[in-house]
Amino acid sequence: MRKPITDLIHHPYTPPPGFSAPQPGVFKASTVIFPNVAAMRARDWQHKAGYTYGLHGTPTTFTLEERIATLEGGKHCLLVPSGLAAIANVSMALLKAGDEVLIPDNAYGPNKALADGELKSWGITHQIYDAMNPADLQARIGPNTKLVWLEAPGSVTMEFVPLRELAAICRERGVTSALDSTWSAGIAFNGFDAGADIVVHALTKYPSGGGDVLMGAVVTRDDKLHRQLNLTHMRVGWGVGANDAETILRSLSTMAVRYHAQDMAARELAAWLQGRPEIGQLLHPAFEGSPGHPHWRELCTAAAGLFSVVFDARYGTAQVDAFCDALELFKLGYSWGGPVSLAVPYDVAPMRSARLGTCPYKGVLVRFSVGLEAVDDLRADLEQALGALG
Template identity: 40%
Template sequence: MKNKDLLLSGAGDNTRLAHLGNDPTDYYGFVNPPVVRASTVLFPDAQAMADGKQKYTYGTHGTPTTDALCEAINELDGAAGTILLPSGLAAITIPFLAYLSPGDHALIVDSVYFPTRRFCNTMLKRMGVEIEYYDPLVGAGIEALIKPNTKLVHLEAPGSNTFEMQEVSVISAIAHKHGCVVTMDNTWATPLYFKPLDHGVDITMQAATKYPSGHSDLLMGFVSANKEHWDTLNEANMLLGLCAAPDDSYQMLRGLRTMGVRLERHQQSALAIAEWLEGRDDVGRVLHPALPSFPGHDIWKRDFKGASGVFSFVLKAGADEFKAKSHAFLNALKLFGLGYSWGGYESLAVPVGLSDRVVAKAPEGGPVIRLQIGLEDVADIRKDLEAGFKAASAV
């Protein structure tokens, strides 16, 4: 065991984030790992080339830079292995392609990230995979939905845009009883606030574009697997030939170092704003798992170590005012940017469309607006939102 391993044994999250993924003694004392840009890797002789057993054989199969990031994520997730992919959506699609075949049935949570639903409804259905969406609050009721050909159950907690909490351990145990692979999108919480593999999930995915990057300038996805499912996942990714660039991996590892302290600030500010919104007459409902009023709060409190900076609220409006009030609110914002994604240092706001839901009902009483609370001062964030509410009330 290296000195670094002894140092990190039992250490806190921020200590581990500061030191995971690189041992300076391996690279002449340099704190950060080198950026190794590579396609071709040379072999010392013909026999070594025939064996193909040296550590690095080709750029798509990893470099010291990408390995440093994978090692860090393995440690955070408690995983047997991690693959790096060029986007968060790719982090969803590769496991689906790895474990599903024509004729299989997959259960997908109905509060799922929309691009995941789009992939399921197009690519997977064209491949002959039967897709069924289930209520995020189904809990043990998932057993009634499992068929003889069900091969995969996909979770996302909290759910995209409406933040429903799921009974992850319960669903995982039932799915395993029927021989299903369990996958979960853990982008909202990151492994700092929830570790899916500790709750029975087999494959955990993250859009690393969000909090691990933290600066709105990188696209990447992480997929980590337990020991039982790692070989199949790794083989599928090698067959498809997807990989992440060394320069992006270096920047991602650098972003990872500060993720803990950034998440603490996101959490603190978002909860302050959520509590403030909950007291407003022009807000119908606040969708934030850390609020005691939220229906899934008890599950969040039991299973999660924290909350990130993304949540939604319902802006009160009559049925004929939805679009006008939503646009007026959003257009009046100056500090908040109107843009997709989240997890960066800046606050963002987007209108939420929920017409794609199959079984899970959308909140009633007005348009749903999703906020990403950034690292700005809470007083300034509130002032900007006040301008939005003032504009909406004038409609």
């Protein structure tokens, strides 16, 4: 007779037959149990035909990978703990000492910081290129260039780059291109159809939708590229929790509706701000006059609920900070894509001018992420906060 504590651990469990629900079940595991030694030896962690260890996948994470691959129009997907981890996995997998990576000047800042730090210490060089000028990319690609990062639109300053042309240059020169497609979320445009070899996506943003989960994805169509990325993914030990995967699975069903609502709300607020005398320039790719608008119009069917404004030059940092502090519904915080509207002030000059010459933006910039609040309430919040400029 076994003791109750043993039976508690080894109590048999069989999923109930005939049970079905709108959302997939949640499977939590570090250890995966094998029926026998032969099965243990036969399974290969690199293939999803069987399960080997929780870090390498469960039914829950495999389902999310399949859905993200479908969303992005890819064949393979790897889940990682954050969007930055997705970027790191690509660079670590494809670059070695002596190689070079090219990064756009308007890219997500931590991507450049990774190149300045860890990649540099490993003997990997990098150059910053002007993504609005395809000729600059063409001129900078050299014999050691193995990876080019793309981002559309640019982070913070929202320039929409000539993505198809940039990707075509990479393909013609035999260099792998990787696109940070978080802004598009697989909805506004398809990164692979635009020519990218790899698409990374911060699932933290629109797929999560709640501002409460960190996760990223690396998506490919090419089997060879996937194998390279998968080996690094395993060796570094990237993994995601079942509860986080389940949260994103649940939110994916409503993502298109949320994306559209936030897109429309952002356009309405951006148009209102554009007419205000306190604003010097609107940076929203769906608006004429915003840098790269023709490229957005050519490629996209939608836009994220994200835009920036450059305040009129008569307002300095202290005054714009006072505006941000006066906001009530717009909270001060990083990230975007969640239900709560956010604002972040930026000093753009160090992000741009140190790399490629003079910064094109002459005032203080604030980026807005529009959430799911009523647009009238958000407009009223912006209006009362503008009064704090003095």
